[in-house]
Amino acid sequence: MRVTINGREYEFGEPMTVLDAARKVGIYIPTLCYHPRITQSGSCRMCLVEVEGQRLLQTSCTTYIRDGMKIWTHSERVKAAVKHNLELLRMIHPDDCQTCEANGRCELQDLLQRFGVERTMDYYGNSVKILDESSPAIRRDLGKCIKCFRCVKACEEIQDLSVYAMVKRGHYEYPATAFDAPVYSTVCVGCGQCSFVCPVGAITEKPDWRKVLELLENEDKVVIVQTAPATRVAIAEEFGAEPGTISTGKMVAALRKLGFDYVFDTNFGADLTIVEEGNEFVRRVNKGGPFPMFTSCCPAWINYAEKVFPWVTKHLSSARSPHMMLGAVIKTYFAEKIGKNPKDIMVVSIMPCTAKKDEISRDQLIIDDWKPVDYVLTTRELGKLIRLKGIPFMSLPEEDYDHPLGVSTGAAAIFGVTGGVMEAALRTAYEVITGETLPKVEFDEVRGLDGVRDATIKIGDKEVKIAVVHGLKNTEMLLKKMEKGEAFYHFVEVMACPGGCIGGGGQPKSLDPDVIKKRAGAIYEIDEMMKIRKSHENPAIKQLYKEFLKEPLGELSEKLLHTHYKDRSKEYANLWKYYEEGKVS
Amino acid sequence: MKIKVAADPKSVLEGSLEIANYFGYLSGVHHVQVDVERDANLGNCVGGILVDINGEKYKVRDKKEAAMLFVQGVILRKKVKDLAVKKVLPPEESRITPEVLIVKRNFGKYRDIDGYIFLGGYEALKKALKMKPEEIVEEVKNSGLRGRGGAGFPTGLKWESALKEKASEKFVVCNADEGEPGTFKDRMIIEEDPHALIEGIAISAYTVGANKGYIYIRGEYSDVAENLKRAMEEAYDRGFLGEDILGSGFDFELVLRFGGGSYIAGEETALLESIEGRAARSRFKPPYPTQKGLFGKPTVVNNVETLVKVPWIILNGAEEYRKYGTESSPGTKLFSICGKANKKVVVELPLGVTLREIVYAYGEGIYGEGELAMVQTGGKAGTFVSKEKLDVKLDFDAIKEGVSLGSGAITLIDDKSRFLDIALNVIEFFEHESCGKCVPCREGTFLVRKIISKMVEEGKVDCDALQEIERIVLIMKDSSLCGLGQSVHNPIISLIRMLERGEVA
Ligand SMILES: Cc1cc2nc3c(=O)[nH]c(=O)nc-3n(C[C@H](O)[C@H](O)[C@H](O)COP(=O)(O)O)c2cc1C
Ligand code: SF4
């Protein structure tokens, strides 16, 4: 197809939108509602172009190229319309950048800046002023909402939970929960996909970084940080690097500069999870059930199971998520080594995830009278802390994690990507069950980014049926099939976010359509670089069992590393009470 | 006492019926018993309306003179020298376009399906079922039928593109949302001839290959919907709907859906959203509904009036249909006359009829004291037309002269209405009805309303503000997602022009 853009002719092989075509040849077109993770709404009217033969301006994100098409991307007419539409947004938008969570990472701010959009119209304020801090995972500050439909679509299309719907009309519309109930009392699972796609500061993670800053600067405690597998392939994006840039060593160095006393690796916790969960699976195999066993390391998935599919709770692995395991080990095993009590230590987890902020508030996870993890910061929040302290991230020399809880394997690394937990578990289960060494470490059957992947794996004389699923919409389909008896599995891995944790709701925001693929590639690269690639071979894990835990699924493990679940399907069901309380506006 | 008012075509088109109505009005106000007769044979005169009171001939040029004549001549029974006419001209031959009953062919003529069949009902469906879909498309294309929902898209082309789509399922949808204030033509059709609508929908479904159809009717029409429901049941009973219609092997299920009553739900893609169970908000186009419509399947959306014309065209042929109307806009159109009109009626006239005929011959001018100041054509999103332009021919091309046809609403506005009141009324409507999806319309309608409200509060027009408003609505036109935001400029700018020309204060 031959397409003329701004007077120059280009050749395109395949059908694509005008926006994609322009970007491909390096022509800038502003966008505000388009996001590659969801379908277009065509609502912001920023990506306007002039198309020869068309009476009105066209939105490039919804218009497909045609042979012989003539397009102008920044004619005076286009520029006037874009600037005017930005002025209209400014008209309803507060000047709160200074204290806004999105400051410096805000698509609206960028466009206002780029187009020099002054306050030319009276400031009328947003029609909605809801501040919803009910959830430990996400915060909604709708006074900053530009009504771009992204959150509505993300929750509907990725998770099929439709927590939000646009209500009211015209200037008065806004993305509301049912009956304006606080989001935490709805079916919301805290995955944070809405906060990932929100172009502005209207939905963000619940910010905890100020408290952590206070902890680091002013409090007299041992502050220990741990970093999730998916953070190391994404954090550099906060400093302008390409998605999938591996920056483990720089991240560790930055964390030390921030003042953390010890920097440990959640990957150690992941190895520990595999040993515990793997053995739980082996026990179920030997006992003949109950099947299927579901993974339990994704707290948004746990929320989903408890709220939407309560029967699943009886099938979930009882293993805590990796950072919870590591938190418990830090405050016991490691605390002893440095002569401290659990309460002298504060543990901060750097996670790609907003749901983990919610997870640490679960009562079942309190051990004696202390919490294994005190704060969870998202990758984005870590980026903010590093910028705030003026740490030159990209030019830091690489540093290593502290010992012994910084030692990990390739199996732990791949926890960050969909299929990774399954693959890691299979590597261990295979060797535990058969007593033989795996002929090939990689399980290609579970790799890839298809919504649902299943396979039958031969382990010794047993055939194990496994499934891997990511995104709760896909999960819902799979569970419904299982309910109807159309599918049966022994072991199912579920990750709520697209691509697994690398696509987590707390990751650096990105408009790169291939961001998940790129981060996944980096994760597998880390696995390949590791000398040890099976969790049960991690020497530090072996030592931990020898010195402290004794055996997988043992008494101490049960106390520190396992948990239980409850049916919460009734809790959120009655949203009418918010209606009756008159909270609805 | 008897007043005769000239009612030959020349006088009528100059507003004699308005004057006749006004005498009736005055007799009510003054509590005087008078007979007002419209006399087509009275003759006429130059430069005014010929009136006869007890044999005395007078000429009145406007309502002020008519009122003076009434007080002097009728109440005080005096001769009114000032208004006396010297020369009475003979009455003129008819040149007022008569109504043509295509849509209204069966109005008031039947009560149930037997009556409809007696009138020749469902013959068109029988004929169509024996034709190839391509032949029907050809016939409809040849007739030049264009959509009557406002946009005027050629119906045959729409059907053709849906017919060509390959899909496991297709739908037809009848748009009976009629959210336009003052418009009630579709309501009348549903009330008076529901079977012709059902027949038209069935033909459209057969043509494009749809086995399921919806009638999306506005919630406020629940009363006439009862009528429609009954008609649908009858049609199912007689095998005009349902499985294997008339032994042709064609299955068609027709379902009635009620809308929430917002204006935007009448926009075809918003309507589809609503049927799918979401809030009525427009989708971007393309893809057009004929490509990806209801539940992502090819869907034909047509207005009630469009569909009712189809059986007539199938039976009488495209050529017959083309005998009415203009080259670019063949056939007839229902006009809903509303606003300050003496007669608020739905009339069916061939396209190309002048606005003057509609206003003075069928609407009979302005009710009460006021004089005609302007007409809004095409509904809320239509243009304001100065009374100097009443001779414009109404068809889909009239927009080139700044007169929109739209849904056929003709709103009469009198000289008591102030610019700011009209403007506020228009923009409040759009602010309220904007679906909220896109920025230029959602915030633009709000901002323009704010600016106009401010002028209303201050009680004066601010020329700089008007310029700003023009800029806003033009960008709204250029960059909005759907027809609502794209047409707000029509009423706003045409009204501002009238202000500038001093035709409204
Ligand atoms: C804001 C808006 C409101 C509309 N309302 C109606 C309506 O009430 N009834 C209708 O038939 N068409 C309405 N339309 C036009 C429809 O979108 C569509 O063009 C029409 O139903 C197609 O049918 P037709 O081709 O038979 O006219 C509206 C369009 C817009 C932009
Ligand atoms: S959302 Fe963006 S523009 Fe608005 S206050 Fe926050 S940073 Fe500033």
Ligand code: SF4
């Ligand atoms: S956090 Fe996840 S589940 Fe909750 S509203 Fe956002 S997208 Fe939906």
Ligand code: SF4
């Ligand atoms: S909350 Fe954010 S994502 Fe949702 S509509 Fe508002 S600006 Fe868009």
Ligand code: SF4
């Ligand atoms: S133009 Fe107005 S009515 Fe149409 S989509 Fe945009 S906001 Fe909605």
Ligand code: FES
């Ligand atoms: S980015 Fe295309 S309309 Fe918003």
